Amino acid sequence: MNVLVIGANGQVGQNIVNLLHDSEQHSVKAMVRKEEQAAELSNRGIESVVASLEDTVEEIISAMNSSDAVIFAAGSGGSTGSDKTLLVDLDGAVKTMEAAEKLGIKRYVMLSALQAHNREKWNEALLPYYAAKHYADKNLEASSLDYTIVRPGGLLNEAGTGQVAIAENLERGSVPREDVAKVIVAVLSIDHSIRRSFDLISGDKSIETAISSI
């Protein structure tokens, strides 16, 4: 599949782009916000497109064109205000869903956050972020897309182990960003993951085994 990675310059996004670039099955187009990020990717032989989630749906459609699947790994991050949380993590995400639907792209994988579907479990210090992710996910579940929503626990920079725990509801836990990226790329080839949403932390099962259990 030709896969568009939105938020390709983020920490999980970079891992996803690298996995797709090395893959035999997929090709990757990295959506980034800055020309210099695109130039750097180009130097590494990776296709890219410059676009922002604050652009119009029409502009996002142009960026998404000719893709077979979309991975949403973008986030406005902790250094901007809640206005960007609303306009990027929520409305920006929904714009990409609308763009995918308009283009007839069915497959859409969302990087969400542990327990984003469960208001009682939201991290008190990050309520606006969780609210934005919650409503983005809810919008995706109400869409016509073949979605998978991956909700990882605390993201770590240590090397991945490929051993995970996956379930509809998991207690607090953490997981290396590399393993999150592996799960997100793996689900592209696992039809059983379509129209499913799950929490993800480090565990003792292979990714394939863990996903087949849901």
Next chain:
Amino acid sequence: MNVLVIGANGQVGQNIVNLLHDSEQHSVKAMVRKEEQAAELSNRGIESVVASLEDTVEEIISAMNSSDAVIFAAGSGGSTGSDKTLLVDLDGAVKTMEAAEKLGIKRYVMLSALQAHNREKWNEALLPYYAAKHYADKNLEASSLDYTIVRPGGLLNEAGTGQVAIAENLERGSVPREDVAKVIVAVLSIDHSIRRSFDLISGDKSIETAISSI
């Protein structure tokens, strides 16, 4: 009907409470955030309940109990940040929908904003507010509730005329808060308004005639 007004201390909310209090058909319970607001309402013979949209759904259920209809006229306002826009105007609103559904209250009237359903028309200076209203409305339309979404143009403090224009899409315009309140109270008795959303500005039709045209 016993009508719960959420955001009863707001400028439109106060108008709604007064209309319901004077009405023969309805009784009103005013939901406010502060004890002193409740005391002031009590002095005027108006029932009230103290609750916040940042409370849990269970606490909102307690506040909503024994109501036959809900009017949502709350807003976090311009003096707080976009974190409150997300947590009050969006997530707080959705909590009240969940509470209504859990209580089996079907009738729900939302005070929204002109063209909130149409991203291209959002006021550039108020994008986070429009995004929050958009997703609150979208959530309501996807709910099982008998909703009416009233999307007024620029709100004026001048006296109402009772003459309005109502349509699915209207160009920019304004409308007195008193007329917005009159429309919101009127739709409670107009079944034709159930599961409908419309823009509202001042015009040349009576409220009943204008609503019957949609």
